[in-house]
Amino acid sequence: MRKTVFNGTALPLLLLTPQLVITAIFFLWPAGAAIWQSLLQEDPWGMSSQFVGLRNFTEVLAEPEWRGAAWNTLIFSSSVAVLAMGTALFLAVQADKSIRGANIYRTLLVWPYAVAPAIAAVLWLFLFHPSIGLVGRALNEAGVAWDYKLNGNQAMLLVIVAAAWKQVSYNFIFFLAGLQSIPRSVLEAAAIDGAKPVRRFWTIILPLLSPTAFFLLVVNLVYAFFDTFGVIHALTGGGPGKATETLIYKVYVEGVQNVNLGSSSAQSVILMILVIALTAVQFRFIERKVHY
Amino acid sequence: MRRYWSSLWPHLWLLLGVLIFAAPIYITLIGSTHDASTIGRGDVPLLPGSHAVENYTAAWVSGGSGRFTVSPASRMLLNSTIMALCIAVGKIVISLLSAYAVVFFRFPGRMIAFWTIFMTLMLPVEVRIIPTYQVIVSMDLFNSMAGLTIPLIASATATLLFRQFFLTIPEEYVEAAKMDGAGPMRFFRDILLPLSVTNIAALFVILFIYGWNQYLWPLLVVNDRSLETIVVGMAKMIGTGDAQNEWNVIMAMAVLALLPPVAVVLLMQRWFLKGLTETEK
Numbered sequence: 001m002r003k004t005v006f007n008g009t010a011l012p013l014l015l016l017t018p019q020l021v022i023t024a025i026f027f028l029w030p031a032g033a034a035i036w037q038s039l040l041q042e043d044p045w046g047m048s049s050q051f052v053g054l055r056n057f058t059e060v061l062a063e064p065e066w067r068g069a070a071w072n073t074l075i076f077s078s079s080v081a082v083l084a085m086g087t088a089l090f091l092a093v094q095a096d097k098s099i100r101g102a103n104i105y106r107t108l109l110v111w112p113y114a115v116a117p118a119i120a121a122v123l124w125l126f127l128f129h130p131s132i133g134l135v136g137r138a139l140n141e142a143g144v145a146w147d148y149k150l151n152g153n154q155a156m157l158l159v160i161v162a163a164a165w166k167q168v169s170y171n172f173i174f175f176l177a178g179l180q181s182i183p184r185s186v187l188e189a190a191a192i193d194g195a196k197p198v199r200r201f202w203t204i205i206l207p208l209l210s211p212t213a214f215f216l217l218v219v220n221l222v223y224a225f226f227d228t229f230g231v232i233h234a235l236t237g238g239g240p241g242k243a244t245e246t247l248i249y250k251v252y253v254e255g256v257q258n259v260n261l262g263s264s265s266a267q268s269v270i271l272m273i274l275v276i277a278l279t280a281v282q283f284r285f286i287e288r289k290v291h292y
Numbered sequence: 293m294r295r296y297w298s299s300l301w302p303h304l305w306l307l308l309g310v311l312i313f314a315a316p317i318y319i320t321l322i323g324s325t326h327d328a329s330t331i332g333r334g335d336v337p338l339l340p341g342s343h344a345v346e347n348y349t350a351a352w353v354s355g356g357s358g359r360f361t362v363s364p365a366s367r368m369l370l371n372s373t374i375m376a377l378c379i380a381v382g383k384i385v386i387s388l389l390s391a392y393a394v395v396f397f398r399f400p401g402r403m404i405a406f407w408t409i410f411m412t413l414m415l416p417v418e419v420r421i422i423p424t425y426q427v428i429v430s431m432d433l434f435n436s437m438a439g440l441t442i443p444l445i446a447s448a449t450a451t452l453l454f455r456q457f458f459l460t461i462p463e464e465y466v467e468a469a470k471m472d473g474a475g476p477m478r479f480f481r482d483i484l485l486p487l488s489v490t491n492i493a494a495l496f497v498i499l500f501i502y503g504w505n506q507y508l509w510p511l512l513v514v515n516d517r518s519l520e521t522i523v524v525g526m527a528k529m530i531g532t533g534d535a536q537n538e539w540n541v542i543m544a545m546a547v548l549a550l551l552p553p554v555a556v557v558l559l560m561q562r563w564f565l566k567g568l569t570e571t572e573k
Contacts, residue, residue: 002459004466005398006476012393016405019390019446025431026443027412030423037423091309094302101303107561108310113568114553116505118527122546123316125533126323132539134319137334149533165313173568226418230507234527248418255422256512264422271419279414 031272037265049262056266065242066250066267073246076160077224083164085216088171089209093201095172096179106176113169117162118230124162125235148236152243155236159244162235163228171216178212179205218282225274247271317550324348324543331539343540351544360531365548368522372504373552375440375521379503380496382445388488391454392480396466413448417509425512435516444509450495453570457491458484494567497560501553522549 038056042049060066095105112120128136130147139146148155182205190200206213229248232238238245238253245253251271255264323331326341355362362368394406417424424443433439461484469479510521520528526549529542557564 002395002463002466004463004470005396006466006470006479008397008476009399011476012397012399013401015389015393018386019409019451020405022386022442022446023408023412026424026427027415027420027446028408030420030427031415033423033426034420087309091306094305094309097302098299101306105306105310107558109313110561110564111554111557112313114501114505114557115550116507116523116553118505118507118523119546119550120316122527122530122542123320123550125530126320126539126543126546127316129533132331132334132336134336165316168313170568173565177569226416229418230505230523230527233507233511234530237532251418251421252508261422268419268421268423272415275416275419276414 034265034268034272037261038269041262052262056262057270060263060266060270065245066247068242069245069247069250072156072242072244073225073248075156076163076228076244076246077221079160080164080167080224080228081217081220083160084167084220085171085213087164088168089175089213091168092172092175092179093205095176102176102180106173109172110169112166115166116230117166117228118234120166121159121162121231121235124158124165128158150240152240155240155244159228159231159235163224163231167220167223171220174212174216175209178209182208215282218278222275222278225271320543320546324540324547326540328538328540331543332536344544347540347544348548350538350541351548355525356529356538356541356545360529360537362525362528363517363520365522365525365545367518368520368525369548369552371437371519372521372523372549374437375506375510376500376503378437378441379444379506380499382441383447383450383499384492384495386445387447387450387454388485388492391451391458392484394451395455395458396476396479409446409448409451411448412446417444421508421512428513433513435514435519437519439513440510440519440521441503444503444506447499450499453491453495454488456570457488461487490563490566491570493560494563494570496567497556497564498567500556504553 039051039053040049041052041056091105091109095102115123125133127133128146128148130136130140130149136146136148145151146154148158186204186208187200190204195203225246226248228246229252232244232246232249233252236244238249247267248271251264251267254260254267258264319336322338322340323336324347325344326337327343327347330337330341350356351365353364353366355364355368363371390405390409394402428434428439428443431439433442465483466479469483474482505523506521507523507527510524514520514524522545526542526545529537529545531537
């Protein structure tokens, strides 16, 4: 807390005005509207609407399509998080071993962060397209019936790989920083006591890295839930069938294509609760880190 | 000999990682230098071809002539640049001002203002798509650069970052400024801003990429060809992903779409790393 401050009330309020006005108009008002609309049912022509309480929510939660999308989201997000974090941790451990090379490898691995999710999807499409893609064609020639436009599991695999590819660089930066902050003396002491590298990794490095890993898990889940809309929209459009339709994609389909405002709003509200829960978890964790 | 190998393995793994990471980009770069029929047949060569100039010219000038045509890349790159700059600069300016107000003043409603800004962290555009879109339509901002950028400008992360930094500024600076008779805006301009330069640069890199890579929002609020951004336009060219697409031009377009943000990250790597690790604290 700062003791010496400037006096005045009008000036600070004036300074806050732009931020608060934008927040109120484009964040709080729409969020309130989403909550309000989630309690209404509109007739198909949008002429009138009536208050239906929580009926939109019970309907959404009972819908097989919504449950399917929830399941897809679970598979997609956990796979993206595991794949992106696992690869990044492995590469970071390798890079940490060479003291001089670490920065060079960081430069070589860092740039996919800047590639938009939708562009990442397109790049992987060029590789895995069944007829023009290098890998896609090779797979078909080898006897694997590869066509992500027909096979739902293959489509899911492709969006997972494209989404994870982009996120590895982010995780790599944080894992490498975490590894480099582990005191060398601790590792040397363990080595002198006869602990082999594998054992040193599981009993010393991994526990000391767990705060970083936990933080990255939350970030990766948030990324997989929300930022990957572009990957799915550009690559599969939720298809084939509804094989790659995630919760966020379904909100878009319901609200923009089917113009079912009540249902779309109810789904938005469910997602809002999810983000609030994830943010709360993240901040509790940061609070703990500050105390220690 | 064993020592030699144990020090070599990490490098081999890392090189493999770097190769896998670069593979999609390499194929795209190569593909953008061949003609449509070579790629359409599926014989993607591993070495550059001789059609680079015509492919990039086609992307730059016409935005393709296939079934899914978009605005020329020159137009879309300009739109993306304006959008990314407006978002990055806008976020930095309003966050600097609000962090300054919250840290250096005591006034009624200070905590309410702080928590209101903080709440935006929990409301990403993806979860309030339709209502935000309705607000834009009712304000007559549909199909405008203002509608594209202003709703994305509020930023809790940037405000929190500047607040954190301002809290570390020694009390003596403020005392000295007051003693010398400098008013609050003078202090902001002559002392606080110069001290914040590295933080601003770090944040700028992160926010520029954030703005450039926007997808869902531009898809919703813009359907005017002249306002199309390159990330959305490039994805539109794919259509349903048919083999008959003009893949050579699409690949050239993909390269143009990813070049600016990648260049920003590589050229400003020091600030990028600083920004990345600090915005997440």
